[in-house]
Amino acid sequence: MHLVNPGFFLKIMPPYFPLHDELVFVSGVFEILLGGLLLIPRFSHPAAWGIMILLIAVFPANIYLYQHQEILPAPPIIHLLRLPLQGVFILWAYWHTRTASGNGQVHGLEVDASREKLD
Template sequence: MNTTLLISLYIMSAFYLFAGISHFRKPDFFLKIIPKWVPSPKKVNFLVGGIEIVLGIGLLFADIRAYAAWGIIALLVAVFPANIYHYQQARKKGKHVIATLIRLPIQGVLIYWAYLFI
């Protein structure tokens, strides 16, 4: 693996570790963006955080890196409805509309980034 890709891998791993830990440190932020139709939002928030931590660590091990990358892709697809919901809520409140709108296509970039490690 070349140096640029290796640095990218470490950044991605740190990104998911930070995001996962944030689900436990600042759960209220994430609970606000979980759609109302999701059952047990607190449990789902902690579950997603735990998954992000495990996948972020998994990226660091060559033997399971591809599985972790596929897991990240699956997770990004699974949480996409929450990002749409967050955008809809932002539009309704008239706050953070541009930021939540930009976040939607960023999911595609994150999926591509993870795909690089499959």
């Protein structure tokens, strides 16, 4: 929606951020790119880290929206619940960075546990 309806995202940009149009566009491109990379096992781990960074980077916009609820008329509880929901999304992305244990796979790749380390 960053690319389709940037007006909404421009409204929730804190005024202390520069280059509002550019930041909305770049965040939308990164959402699409990182979301697509999550589907490719080889790239899912770095994509998940990128998503966590992106979610942290856009969090000030969520705080700004909470502070200026007139931007998006909704019950105050909705605006309040958006804030911890961002944490849930970060934890969900973090789940994709974790190494599988006990099943012989690391990020979708087979691991041969019998191989010795080279010293």
